[in-house]
Amino acid sequence: MRHHLPGKRTFFVRSVFPVLLIVVILFLSACVPDAGKALTVSVAEQYGLAYAPLQIMREKGFLEAAMQDREKGGRPVTVNWVRLANTSAIREAMLANEIDVAFTGIPPFLLGVDQGMPWRMITGLSRCPVDLYVNDPSLTTLAALVGKHRIALPQPGSIQHVLLAMAAERELDRADIFDRQLVSMKHPDGMQALLSGKDITAHFTAPPYSFLEEDTAGIHPLLRGESAMGEPYSFLVGIAEPEFYEDTLRLDAFRDALERAILFIAENPGETARLLAESYGLTPEETETYLYGRDIFFETEIRGTETFVDFMVRTGYLQRRLALRELVPEEK
């Protein structure tokens, strides 16, 4: 076997040079140029009944209109919609400057703040039933669920997880009693698993899946989100990074557009259902019943923050008590 220690030049060419090249590329890619002079908002696009005002805002062009109204300098207005799966992805997209505004539950938002994310809540979006369903008729109490049963929910740290922990603390004196029984599943997968009745006994979910499960024979709710929480709470809130919430023009335009979309939903049930039905895979009639007949409320008020903070500090999900001024932008 022949060995050659690389000479000084070859050492540079083979070892140092590629590393330098990578460093240079990394630095260059970090300097993404600003999007010209256009006034832009990038919004995380998410689907579900509870996100209805966002889709109306998009379909009707309310956000573009609101920004155009406020923009006196004649800058062109652009709105981007970016599809993202969950709050972890939202966090990463915000850090990468891909999105300005997104919607999520209060608990994951709080976890982010606790971990140093500079985002804040700029608005509420919706309240809706977030309930725990079981497929075993003999199960009637939370205590009966302890042990072997598997509980599906979107992911650890989600609003469903925190509501379950709240109920567990109240009824069973131990917030984390179910943590070893959790299975992380997306809503549709969780529903499939619950209906098939094989591995999953319980599913903590949100509309429309909670409605579909509610309407299925043999499946009954074991716990309602609101009774776990003890008070009404926002299911979704809008969160934004500093660059956005400190920019009064864009922030106010966004809030206006959202109010307008919520008003539109209240006033035009037929058109709302028609606009949204396809993306939910439901008929316009079903969409209308779900949106208007089953306790989904759209409102910009943020509810339940303090209760979530109290609980999450007490049980160690948060390392410190977050003050309200760290959670919402200063009103100017």
Next chain:
Amino acid sequence: MRRGGNGVRAIGMNQVRKGIRTTGMTRAASAAHMKGMQLLWLLALFAFWELITRFGAVNPLLLPPATSVLLRLFQGLLDGTLLLQWLQSVGLVLLGLLLGSALGLAMACLAYFSPASRPILSLFASMMHPLPGIALLPLILAVAGIGVKAVFLVMLHAIVWSSYLGMSAGFRAVDPHLVDVAVNMGANRRQLIRHVLVPVSLPQTGAVLRIGWSRGWRALISAEMIFSAIGSLGGIGWYLFERRAFMDVTGLYAGILLVILTGVVMENGVFRIWFPDQS
């Protein structure tokens, strides 16, 4: 050290001098030199990581400083949970490697001795080998349910086909004269496998195990990230998933670091010691 990679490209006095000096080095010394250089580069990488995060070139919310990640890794291991999760994953992958190689060996023997089985086996291998186990999820869930069994099946799938293909190739490469000699001396199939095929193709087996390990380890972690903790700890993949869900980036990178370190230890420790010819 790779042969050929450092081959003579341009011959100058400098290279010749170096050449003479290095050919004088013993094998052990050159291995030690390699280790030393690797360690040096590793330290340089850590220093680079620490610097870019400390001086604001990279947002620490995206990539935390190396020292805090290392600290978190030690805390996690001392605190116990991460250590247990890691042990569960490593245990599973070693078990999978053992079982996967055994199945691969069995199939390779079958293909070697029974020409009739070859078409079906090679058809299956070429169908299944490129297919990620995760893609088979609905099927695996139907068979094994949600839990460690499903994780194990996904991983086994990643190991078994490459192990069959590798061992088969190893058997085919065995000098037919050796086989003829053994048969003429009255060796039966079992003796043929035990004393000729397996020992002669041993260098190939090292490569097979190494590929199986890396494929299995990757598949295991992705599967654990999907299946989560049920009645068990959930493994290192679940740790990664959970840390990301809780937006704990330092913990996330500590987990990633542990996955990488496990790979380095397996590669440089275990495989290089067991199968030194393969390096």
